[in-house]
Amino acid sequence: MVFYRKYRPQTIEELDSKEIREKLYNALKSPEVFHAFLFTGPKGLGKTSAARIVAKVLNCEKKTKGIEPCNKCGQCVSIANGTNLDILEIDGASNRGIDEIRDLREKIKLSPMSARKKIYIIDEVHMLTTEAFNALLKTLEEPPSHVVFILCTTEPHKVPGTILSRCLHLQFKKATEDELVRSFERIIKKEKLAGEKDALRLIANLSDGSFRDGVKILEEMALITKDKKITKELVQKNYSIAGIQYKIAQMIRSLEEKDAKSGLKVVAKLASEGVEVGHFMQGLIEALHNSLLFKIGVEFVPGNSALAIDNSKLEISEIKKLIELLSTAKSELKYAVLPQIPLELVIVEWGILPSKEAGPAELHPRPTSSVASLLWLKIGGKGI
Ligand SMILES: [Zn+2]
Incomplete structure (x- = not known):
């Protein structure tokens, strides 16, 4: 995690999110300083770095x-x-009582030691007790001019409205592909590496909006590349995307045919190759989801790295049922004795479910070969 620490954003310009950058520029350039900020959003999106x-x-x-x-x-x-003794980072979870907040209110009155502004960064602020919130509210109503609060939380709905209304609210969201690519390019440049745009897009897709995860992959690639070049091929090879996508296609084929035996063979192969079953199931569900949207007539989302199957043999009702079965199985994964068991049970259950009788849809011509029905539409933004 050297890159992550080394390239943690140090300026507003280096933050991933365009929206956050703009809001901070606007809020901080005015001579009237806000006395309280509220940063909300899931963990790992850079709230503390921004604070x-x-x-x-x-x-x-x-x-x-x-x-x-x-x-x-x-x-x-x-x-x-x-x-810096004037920048106080407080964990709301372990300082949640009224005594701690009262103590904080007393100390707030004191001028900063060396800084212009005393900054209180309260993490997980939603953990505070009602009494503590009331005490905090009194401070927010009449804050000393030398104090600025930055309240951070993953659960903004638990923060009282009276507090919310006194803060400038910044909502941190998962970074988009473009935002992540922008951040990766900053690192690539400083590390004097070369990176194919497609490779960076693929890494962005793999990291699901998390700068931290993306930078980790980028760092791994930087360590294994021999010529300081990060190519799409290198990322694919090392993350065996192509391999997993191929197995997802095989699995869908066996589900179309209700062929439990070949489905179980795919699972055995996953286990022997050390592929994480949860990751595979996620990809399978995403592929089915794309297929469902496609069949209903919703346009395929660009930038989605999942496999797109535009005319699988499965009916809408079948895809729906499979997504339900797989989603339940995925949630059971952490309790499974062996990680492959929940997926295997779905395959077996699906194999013994009665086939749909030929309905009106059967009158329409269908692809004769299920192999032909698979279309590799998108892998990492473009065709393979
Ligand atoms: Zn400075």
Whole structure:
């Protein structure tokens, strides 16, 4: 995780999300400083990194580029390495009582030691007790001019409306493919590597909107590439996307034929190759989901790396049933004695379910070969 730490965003410009960048620029460039920010969104999307950047923007001693922090002065450096005594990071889960908040209110009155602004970053703020929230609200109603709060939470619905209404709310979302590619390009450039756009897109797809996961893959690729070049082929080879997609196609074929034996063979192969069954099931469900949307007439979402099957032999009702069975099986995965068992049971159950009787749909011509019915529409953005 060297890259992740090394390339954690240090300026507003380096944050993934365009929306967050714009909101922060607007909020921080005005001379009237907000006294409270609320950062919401799932874990791992950079809320804490953004909070530290705000702390630096408000305290940097040598701003050179507009409002961006210099990352060199005493304030910036001590904030980045967590030693600045005026920047207090508080975990809401372990400081949730009224006594802690009262204590905090007392200390808030004191002026900062060296910084311009005292910054209180309260993580998991939704964990505070009602009494603690009430005490916090009193502070937010009349905050001393030297104090700025940054409240972070994964569960904004648990934060009282009276608190919400006093904060500038920034919602952190999963990064889009373009946003992740932008961040990867920043790293590639600094590491003096070359990266194919398609390779970066594929990594973005694999990391499902998480900068942290994406950077981890990027780092692995940087370590194994021999010529400082990250190609799509390299990523595919090492993440055996093509291999997994092929097995998903095989599995769908066996489900179409209700051929439990060949389905179970695919599972055995997965197990012997050490492919994570949960990952495979996720891909299978996504492929069926795409197929379902396609059959209903919803356009295929570009950038979706899942396999698209535009005319599988399965009926809409069958796809629906399979998605239900597989979703349940996937949720049971963590309790399974062997990871392949839930998937195997779906295959067996599906194999013994009575076939649909020939309905009106059967009158329409269908592909004779199920192999022909598989279309590799999208793998990592483009055809293989
Ligand atoms: Zn600075």
